[in-house]
Amino acid sequence: MPIQFNSNTRTFHLTTSGSSYVFQVGPWGRLVHLGWxxxxxxxxxxxxxxxxxRAFSPNPDPNDRxxxxxxxxxxxxxxxxxxxRSPALDLRHADGSKQLELAYSTHRLVPGxxxxxxxxxxxxxxxxxxxxxxVDLVDALSKLTVTLSYTAYRxxxxxxxxxxxxxxxxxxxxxxxxxxxxxDFGDRxxxxxxxxxxWSRERALERQPLARGFQGAxxxxxxxxxxxxxxxxxxxxxxxxxxxxxxxxxxxxSGNFSAQAEVxxxxxxxxxxxxxxxxxxxxxxxxxAFQAPEVLLVRSSEGLGGMSRTFHQLLGRRLARGPWxxxxxxxxxxxxxxxxxxxxxxxxxxxxDEASRIGIELFVLDDGWFGHRDNDKSSLGDWxxxxxxxxxxLDDLGSRLLDRGMTFGLWFExxxxxxxxxxxxxxxxxxxxxxxxxxxxxRNQLVLNLGRPDVQEYLVAAxxxxxxxxxxxxxKWDMNRHQTEVATDETSHRYILGLYSVMDRITSAFxxxxxESCSGGGGRFDPGILFYMPQAWTxxxxxxxxxxxxxxGTSLIYPPSSMGAHVSAVPNHQVHxxxxxxxxxxVARTGAFGYELDLTKLTSAEKTEMRAQVEEFRRDRALxxxxxxxxxxxxxEGNETAWMSVSEDRCQAVVTFVRxxxxxxxxxxxxxxxxxxxxxSYTIDGWAGCWTGEELMHWGLRLPDLAGDFTSLNLRxxxxxx
Ligand code: DGJ
Numbered sequence: 001m002p003i004q005f006n007s008n009t010r011t012f013h014l015t016t017s018g019s020s021y022v023f024q025v026g027p028w029g030r031l032v033h034l035g036w037x038x039x040x041x042x043x044x045x046x047x048x049x050x051x052x053x054r055a056f057s058p059n060p061d062p063n064d065r066x067x068x069x070x071x072x073x074x075x076x077x078x079x080x081x082x083x084x085r086s087p088a089l090d091l092r093h094a095d096g097s098k099q100l101e102l103a104y105s106t107h108r109l110v111p112g113x114x115x116x117x118x119x120x121x122x123x124x125x126x127x128x129x130x131x132x133x134x135v136d137l138v139d140a141l142s143k144l145t146v147t148l149s150y151t152a153y154r155x156x157x158x159x160x161x162x163x164x165x166x167x168x169x170x171x172x173x174x175x176x177x178x179x180x181x182x183x184d185f186g187d188r189x190x191x192x193x194x195x196x197x198x199w200s201r202e203r204a205l206e207r208q209p210l211a212r213g214f215q216g217a218x219x220x221x222x223x224x225x226x227x228x229x230x231x232x233x234x235x236x237x238x239x240x241x242x243x244x245x246x247x248x249x250x251x252x253x254s255g256n257f258s259a260q261a262e263v264x265x266x267x268x269x270x271x272x273x274x275x276x277x278x279x280x281x282x283x284x285x286x287x288x289a290f291q292a293p294e295v296l297l298v299r300s301s302e303g304l305g306g307m308s309r310t311f312h313q314l315l316g317r318r319l320a321r322g323p324w325x326x327x328x329x330x331x332x333x334x335x336x337x338x339x340x341x342x343x344x345x346x347x348x349x350x351x352x353d354e355a356s357r358i359g360i361e362l363f364v365l366d367d368g369w370f371g372h373r374d375n376d377k378s379s380l381g382d383w384x385x386x387x388x389x390x391x392x393x394l395d396d397l398g399s400r401l402l403d404r405g406m407t408f409g410l411w412f413e414x415x416x417x418x419x420x421x422x423x424x425x426x427x428x429x430x431x432x433x434x435x436x437x438x439x440x441x442x443r444n445q446l447v448l449n450l451g452r453p454d455v456q457e458y459l460v461a462a463x464x465x466x467x468x469x470x471x472x473x474x475x476k477w478d479m480n481r482h483q484t485e486v487a488t489d490e491t492s493h494r495y496i497l498g499l500y501s502v503m504d505r506i507t508s509a510f511x512x513x514x515x516e517s518c519s520g521g522g523g524r525f526d527p528g529i530l531f532y533m534p535q536a537w538t539x540x541x542x543x544x545x546x547x548x549x550x551x552x553g554t555s556l557i558y559p560p561s562s563m564g565a566h567v568s569a570v571p572n573h574q575v576h577x578x579x580x581x582x583x584x585x586x587v588a589r590t591g592a593f594g595y596e597l598d599l600t601k602l603t604s605a606e607k608t609e610m611r612a613q614v615e616e617f618r619r620d621r622a623l624x625x626x627x628x629x630x631x632x633x634x635x636x637e638g639n640e641t642a643w644m645s646v647s648e649d650r651c652q653a654v655v656t657f658v659r660x661x662x663x664x665x666x667x668x669x670x671x672x673x674x675x676x677x678x679x680x681s682y683t684i685d686g687w688a689g690c691w692t693g694e695e696l697m698h699w700g701l702r703l704p705d706l707a708g709d710f711t712s713l714n715l716r717x718x719x720x721x722x
Contacts, residue, residue: 002152003109003131006043012107012133013043014152014159019299021152021159023075024048027067028060029103031075031135031148033184036159036247038301049073049186054266058082073184073268076137076148076163078102079177085270086214086262088163088182090277091284093142094171102137102146109133113151113160118497120252120531121294122151122160122319129153129318143168149294156318157310162294167284175284177277179258181249181295185269191237192216192261193246193304195229195553200541200574202226202522203553205636209237210269216260220279222447222483222492223254223519224526230257231557232271233307241305241631242674248300248307249273250557252319253293254528255496256280281489296527304556305674309628312559316626319527320534320562322507324514328621329535329561330474331359331614332409332594336366337542337568339598341374344389349400354599356404358607359614362474362594363401364409369394371421377444380416381423383462394470402471409474409514410466414459415499416445416480423458430455432495434485442481450502451494460505467510475510477503477533479519496528503532516564516592525554525562535562535592542568542596544579544587545660545710548635551590552643560645561625565591567610569598579710581606585613586656586712590624590643593617620654620716623647627654630674639663646675650693651719653682657703658712670700676717685716 004013010025011034020040026032035047051066059065060082069083079087080098092098112127124130132151138144145168151160161181167173188210194217195203208215217228224230230251239246249271251257256276263269273295284290296314300306317325333355335343352363370386371379379386385394398408417424417431419441424431431446433439439446448455466472486492507515515533517524521540529536536558539550547565554563565588570578588594599607617624627645632655635641644655657671676682676693683690684701691701696717703713 001131002154003133003150005107009045011043012135013040014133014150015039016152016157016159017155018157018301019159021150025104026072028101029137030069030072031104031137033073033075035186036183036299071266073186075182076102076146077182085264086260086272087177088179088272088274089146089165089175090177092174092176094173100139100142100144102139105136105138105145107133107135116162116291116294118500119291119293120319120500120528121162122158122252122296122314124318129155142173144173156314157299158314159297160294161297163292164289165284166289167286170286172286173284175282175290177274177280178282178290178292179272179274180251180292181271181273181297183249183271185234185271188212188263188267188269189237190234190269191239193233193235193556194259195231195556197226197229197553199226199520199523200539201546202525202539202550203229203556204549205553205556205634207235210234210261210263212263212267214260214262216258218258218260218276218278219256220276222256222486222495223479223524224257224528225482226521226523230259230273230526232259232261232273233304234261234269234271235304239303241303243303246300246304246307248298248311248557250296250298250311250527251293252296252527252531253496254499254524254526256492275493279486279489279492282493283490293528305630308556308631311557312629315527315530315557316559316561320530322511322534324534326626328625329514329592330362330407331617332362332364332474333360333599334364334366334566334594334596337573337596341368343368345392345397348397350600351598352401352404352406354607355595356406358599358610359618360595361406362409363406364411364474364476364594365397366411366476367413367478369410378418378420380413380418380445381421381448383412383466394466394472398471407473408471409476410470410472411476411478412463413478413480414463414502415448415450417448418445432483432485432487432491434487437485440484442484445481447481447483449491449495450498451491452498456498456502459502463506464509467513472513474514474516476516476518476537479524500528500532503529507532518564522550522554525558530558530562535564537564538591541574542566543572543575543577544584544658545577546575547587548641548658548660551587552631552635552641555629555631555643559626560590560629561592563591564594565589566594566596568596569601577710580712581609583658583710583712586714587658589613589617589620589714590645590656592625593621623652623654628675632671632674633657640669642671644673644675650675650677650680653717655715655717656712657714658710659706660710662707662709662711666705668705669703671703672700673697681720682717683720685718690720
């Protein structure tokens with residue numbers, strides 16, 4: 001049983017495959033956090049916090065100076081009491097006060113994992129996979145009930161936490177901050193890992209020792225963003241890819257978030273993730289409830305690699321949904337970097353002819369097919385085909401692609417409106433705006449207020465109509481600006497709830513369609529969106545060298561199957577670097593792979609090389625997209641990057657190695673592989689010899705010398721054991 005309650009000590013003991021998480025009903029009915037660490041058979045009580053009299057830490061009980069919430073590790077601290085650290089819940093009662101005295105009331109054990117209403121969430125396929133504990137805490141004076149939910153997966157090292165607040169009182173309450181998780185660690189001996197970035201430089205791995213005070217990541221942009229990521233990990237110093245202890249926390253939410261670590265005066269560390277309180281207020285009327293998004297908690301004793309593989313399995317198999325979840329993703333050609341807005345049916349079909357000869361499976365028509373959109377200044381919102389470019393319409397284009405043996409994919413940016421559009425003229429009040437104030441444009445566009453039911457209805461109808469009219473089997477759902485002129489502090493969260501509802505309705509109505517999310521590349525690559533769309537465009541930056549860091553950082557949490565990765569032209573359109581076709585392919589193939597360049601401009605030698613790439617990719621696709629992923633060399637630490645994917649039975653593996661700059665008279669590289677079976681023998685395609693798994697993993701593989709800048713190597717391993 002992964003969740004046990006000891007009624008004598010009033011202790012909850014949650015176990016996952018490798019960890020224990022313990023808390024207790026403590027003084028005044030408060031939930032005291034007792035620890036999260038390697039799995040215990042039973043919790044004996046020895047590591048409970050010792051009460052101590054501390055100066056300036058107030059005591060609710062006048063007879064006991066050793067008890068203060070300021071020093072107790074807690075499951076769900078609230079504002080306004082004796083705890084001066086960051087609260088998980090801050091609110092205002094009708095009289096303007098914020099005090100809460102949340103005390104344990106009752107708890108329930110629920111088999112499996114109930115879904116969260118209106119929010120994306122991890123799930124189980126059979127109830128035996130997990131158990132959920134719901135603990136009700138009640139504030140007697142206001143009659144507010146806070147329900148903390150904990151799901152423990154039996155065969156994964158995963159806990160999931162969320163919070164629901166119900167107003168059982170007679171007066172409204174304004175929620176100011178609801179953190180989905182609050183975790184108190186007894187010390188600060190950790191490195192904080194975050195994934196900050198920028199457009200075209202998403203999810204660069206940052207690691208720094210925790211310091212006293214506040215640190216972390218947050219977004220106020222209305223989206224999870226390129227700039228920060230709703231994730232933090234605390235790693236013990238010395239933790240590396242293959243060893244060490246790390247705690248990873250990932251918020252399943254796509255809007256403004258806060259992910260913060262606070263180190264207090266006694267070197268305790270409080271970690272909290274939730275909706276960003278700076279841009280949030282929620283009026284909770286009597287009888288109403290508020291559900292906060294959930295947080296995925298992964299602990300690993302096997303380093304960052306162990307943590308990532310647990311996240312990959314969870315996000316890939318129990319967060320992403322739909323028929324495409326476990327299916328190999330089609331090799332695509334996207335016309336964006338091939339044509340930008342300058343195309344017509346003839347040009348597209350010429351590109352399609354080339355693509356089908358190479359063996360490409362899906363043709364994606366990107367931005368510019370609707371309204372009169374010849375540049376980024378118009379037509380968002382008018383989801384009607386531009387007959388000047390495509391006189392016979394989308395249906396005709398789709399059937400011509402099918403004739404060529406390719407399926408048809410289409411780009412949308414449903415959440416936006418151009419001022420130069422029929423939609424804006426008909427409904428100028430549908431965008432985010434503040435009456436009488438400037439409407440700031442970004443990429444010449446405004447944001448539709450998806451919190452409005454009429455906007456939601458319009459979008460569901462407009463996108464569905466197009467999907468019904470043509471044989472479309474893939475949708476790229478883009479979003480290219482952040483929110484300004486957000487009228488109230490409820491607006492952004494209402495927007496995200498509306499977005500989830502629209503995505504849910506459209507993706508459920510078209511289950512056969514493969515949806516890929518995008519936000520100017522990877523600006524909303526988060527677990528919330530992954531619930532609706534199993535893959536995302538990782539970055540607008542398609543340069544193979546830049547992609548090493550972007551894909552490496554992204555892989556900290558997200559599985560290769562979720563990462564859109566394309567081979568593009570050289571010189572690269574973002575950084576103007578020229579890299580060999582071979583390297584571009586080797587980097588892009590570990591993902592939802594495709595091409596994004598004008599194939600008509602290639603030499604026949606390049607096309608022959610691409611045909612071979614497509615053939616090879618088809619052979620190894622399952623392994624590359626769904627195999628266990630091991631990072632071997634980090635682009636953030638040196639000139640060489642390597643990663644590999646291993647099949648479930650550990651008989652097959654593919655290795656990718658990239659050297660960025662050539663070095664004169666370079667030392668030979670010995671690459672230590674990972675994830676193989678120690679006692680098994682392996683051969684490498686095209687290489688003479690045979691290696692045992694333990695040789696490859698512990699002694700390493702001596703790589704051949706590589707000449708030139710931006711060179712790569714991909715190796716295919718097979719077990720030679722009978
Ligand atoms: C941003 C995306 O990331 C690109 O791939 C492309 O779809 C453009 N938008 C189109 O406007």
